[in-house]
Amino acid sequence: MTLAQRALDRLTGWPDLTAAPASCGAGRALRSVRAEIAHFHSGRDVDLHLTRRAIQRFHYDLGGSSAIHLVPGSCWVTVHLDCDADVDLLLSLMSIALKAHQTSPSPAASASNGCNFHRVTVLPGNAAAEG
Structure with missing residues (x-):
């Protein structure tokens, strides 16, 4: 697994x-009542919808x-999962994302752009160190 x-x-x-197909067309999504919160694109990469305000706060x-x-x-934000600690980080960030979406002005305002799929290339840890 x-x-x-x-x-x-x-x-x-x-x-x-709630789990559903990702709106970007790649992988599975988790959504709250207000918005899609996470897209699971691969066995290691997850895009998390934190909102601009939360990203600014924790930049x-x-x-x-x-x-x-x-x-x-x-x-x-894209979370690259290399170890169990990264999974724990994702779970913590999911809590922040859910809270951010509860207080965001409206679902339409928070979904102003799509996830990072096709906008991000995450290299394996050893490949990034070699380059």
Whole structure:
């Protein structure tokens, strides 16, 4: 079982989340009543819809993690799962995302752009160190 599948299995047990096909057309999504929150694109990569406000609030913390990829102008972050600690990070960020969407102005405002799929290339840890 991949790390992403393990995380998806854990998160589908959360009462506020429902699994569905991802609106970007790649993989599975988890959504709340208000919006899609996560897209599971591969066995290791998950896009998480944090909202612009949450990304601004946690920008320095997010940027300090090797598991997180920020795309300028996007309200989504890409989480690359390499180990169990990255899964724990994803679960923590999911809590932040759910809270952010509860207080966001409207679903339409928070979904102003799509996830990072096709906008991000995440290299395996050893390939990034070689380049």
